[in-house]
Structures are given as C-alpha cells and as structure tokens.
Amino acid sequence: MKENPFPYSHWTKFLGLLIMAAGVFSFFQQHHKKGVFDLNELAIGFSWGLVFVFFSKEKTDDEMIQGLKFKALARAIIVAFFITHLYNYLFLNWHFDRGHDTILSISAYQFMALTLILATGSFYYLKHQLTLNEEQ
Amino acid sequence: MRNLIKVERARSNMTQAELAEKVKVARQTIIAIEGGKFVPSTVLAFKIAKVLNCTMDLLFELEDKDWE
Numbered sequence: 001m002k003e004n005p006f007p008y009s010h011w012t013k014f015l016g017l018l019i020m021a022a023g024v025f026s027f028f029q030q031h032h033k034k035g036v037f038d039l040n041e042l043a044i045g046f047s048w049g050l051v052f053v054f055f056s057k058e059k060t061d062d063e064m065i066q067g068l069k070f071k072a073l074a075r076a077i078i079v080a081f082f083i084t085h086l087y088n089y090l091f092l093n094w095h096f097d098r099g100h101d102t103i104l105s106i107s108a109y110q111f112m113a114l115t116l117i118l119a120t121g122s123f124y125y126l127k128h129q130l131t132l133n134e135e136q
Numbered sequence: 137m138r139n140l141i142k143v144e145r146a147r148s149n150m151t152q153a154e155l156a157e158k159v160k161v162a163r164q165t166i167i168a169i170e171g172g173k174f175v176p177s178t179v180l181a182f183k184i185a186k187v188l189n190c191t192m193d194l195l196f197e198l199e200d201k202d203w204e
Contacts, residue, residue, distance in 0.1 A: 058162070059162075060156075060161065060162035060163075062160070062161035062162055062165050062180075063161070063165075063176070063177055063180060064161070064162070064164070064165040064168060064174050064176075065162065065165070067174075127164065130164065130167070130168040130171075130173050130174065131164045131167045131168060
C-alpha cells in the first residue's frame with residue numbers, strides 16, 4: 001500500500017478556512033486601528049490557511065488526485081515565481097542602482113500565499129476539466 | 137491508451153460509483169479513466185480488471201501515439 005504524501009486529515013481544510021478568515025479579520029482590524037492596508041497581515045493568514053487547505057487529504061484521495069495536486073503545485077510555483085520577479089522588477093527595483101541599492105522583494109508570506117492560491121485554483125480547475133462532459 | 141472499461145462495466149451491470157467504491161478511488165477517477173484522460177497505475181489497472189472479471193490485455197490496449 002502506497003503512503004499518502006499529504007500529511008493532514010480532510011477536516012484540516014476547515015481549520016485552514018478559519019485561519020484565512022482570521023487573516024482577513026486581522027487585515028481589516030489593522031486598517032481600522034492604524035489606517036493602513038498591511039498586505040503582509042493578509043498574506044500570513046492566507047499562506048497558513050492554504051497550507052492546511054492544499055496539503056490536506058481529499059474526501060477520496062487516490063492516485064489521480066495526488067497527480068493533479070502535484071501538477072497544480074508545479075505549475076503554480078513557476079507562475080508565482082514569474083509574477084514575483086516581474087512585480088519586484090517593475091514596482092520595487094525599477095530604478096535599481098547596482099552600486100548602491102539592495103534588491104527589494106515581496107515577503108515570503110506573500111509569495112507563499114500567491115503560490116498556494118494559484119495551486120489550489122489550478123487543482124480544482126484541472127479536476128473539473130478531467131470530469132467535464134463525462135458525468136453519468 | 138485505449139480501454140474498454142465502459143463496455144466491460146456495462147456488461148457487469150455496474151455503475152461508475154460502484155466500480156469506484158470497489159477499487160477504492162473517487163468516481164471522478166473512473167470517469168477520467170473511461171474518458172481516456174487519465175492512465176491508471178498498474179496496481180489500479182489490475183484491480184479494475186479483477187473487479188470486472190477480465191484480463192488486463194482485454195481491458196487496455198496501446199495506441200500508436202503511445203509509442204511516440
């Protein structure tokens with residue numbers, strides 16, 4: 001019997017959703033208190049929440065589901081890295097001076113959140129595509 | 137890879153849900169395999185053949201594009 005590579009039980013998806021909701025709540029609370037939109041606050045909630053949503057077992061977890069998750073994650077990492085690099089270049093390092101400046105980047109939480117949003121969306125899209133027009 | 141799972145399943149008077157339950161996969165997986173969108177592992181293919189009471193070479197057949 002093959003070991004399932006996804007460590008969390010199915011119910012942790014709900015825990016992930018709760019963490020994401022807490023992240024959104026905290027984001028708006030910070031805005032209310034300090035008057036700033038702190039995207040890191042939101043990204044922390046989303047990245048932790050999506051770790052539990054994406055890396056938990058599905059209701060029926062089989063080899064196709066695991067293959068689709070791997071495919072979705074592989075695609076998401078490439079796309080998220082490309083978007084991150086483009087954003088860093090265009091918005092954070094446009095006037096970068098190699099002699100004086102240090103390279104700026106979005107936070108690890110924001111990169112992780114972006115990657116997992118893309119991976120989760122891509123997984124459900126691929127799953128839907130595979131069974132499209134084939135339902136009984 | 138071409139397969140005759142749909143035909144053999146109909147012959148066995150079994151629904152996709154029943155077959156999925158017997159081989160312990162999601163019904164979507166059976167739908168994808170029957171539609172030729174997903175090629176199962178050897179273990180799963182053997183399980184399907186056993187449940188449908190037929191041999192692997194009857195159930196699965198290589199196509200020319202599989203050699204490319």
